[in-house]
Amino acid sequence: MKSNPSPRIAVLFATAxxxxxxIAEFIADDLVAHGARAELHDIEHAPDLSGIDTVVIGSAIHDMDLLPEASAYLRHNLNTLAHKDVWLFSVGLGPALRGPIGRWIGRRIPRKVADIVTAVRPRNYTAFAGQYERAGVSWRARTMYRVLGGARYGDLRDWQAVRAWSSRIARSLGLPHASTSIVHP
Structure with a gap:
């Protein structure tokens, strides 16, 4: 009886x-712990996808859009990605917002991002909070952040949410439970 080889996964990211x-590094490490063959690449140095089964792509959100290099990659590779198991994630402030207005805004997918999600048709798209440092942020931006429910500055990433999403990818691929527990940065 021949065993199925581990799926080959490319985890691509665009970061500012x-x-x-x-987050992309954590996801790649977690998928490897589940038995996948995962490779991590900056999106500008993405590998040829011909031997890749699953593609996980993440981008920071700036000005209500993915970073230009992520948008360009996704649009340029639409035909190739249409034949792959694609998972998308973004990183921005939305998921960290609290209060009624902040939670409402945080759940909304920016229009430009929604257009890309519609074009790519990934198996799943999710948004994670990133880091938001107070230094260098204008008074106006800090005030808006507070009004929208931003409670604190610094590392706002929810590593349990990242692990849960990564585990969801692993389950969808039929991978075994992780043999080791990945520690976040």
Whole structure:
């Protein structure tokens, strides 16, 4: 009886300040712990996808849109991605917002991102919170952040949510439970 080889997964990311890279690295490590063959790449150095079964793509959100290199990659590779198992995630402030207005805004997918999600048709799209440092942020932006329910600055990433999403990918691929527990950065 021949056993099925582990699925080959490319985890691609576009980052501005490192939060998205850290999350992508965590996802790749977690998928490897589940028995997958996962490789991590900056989206600008993405591999040829011909031997890849599943593609996980993440991008930071700036100005209500994915980073330009992520948008360009997704649009340029629509035909190839249509034949792959694709999972998308973004990293921004929305998921960290609290209060009634903040939670409502945080659940909304920005129009430009929604257009890309519609075009790519991933198996799942999710948004994670990133890091938001107070230094260098204008008074106006800090005020808006507080009004929308931003409670604190710093590392706002929810590693349990990232692990749950990564485990969801692993389950969908029929991978076994992780043999080791990945520690977040």
């Amino acid at each position: 300040q490192g939060s998205t890279r850290d």
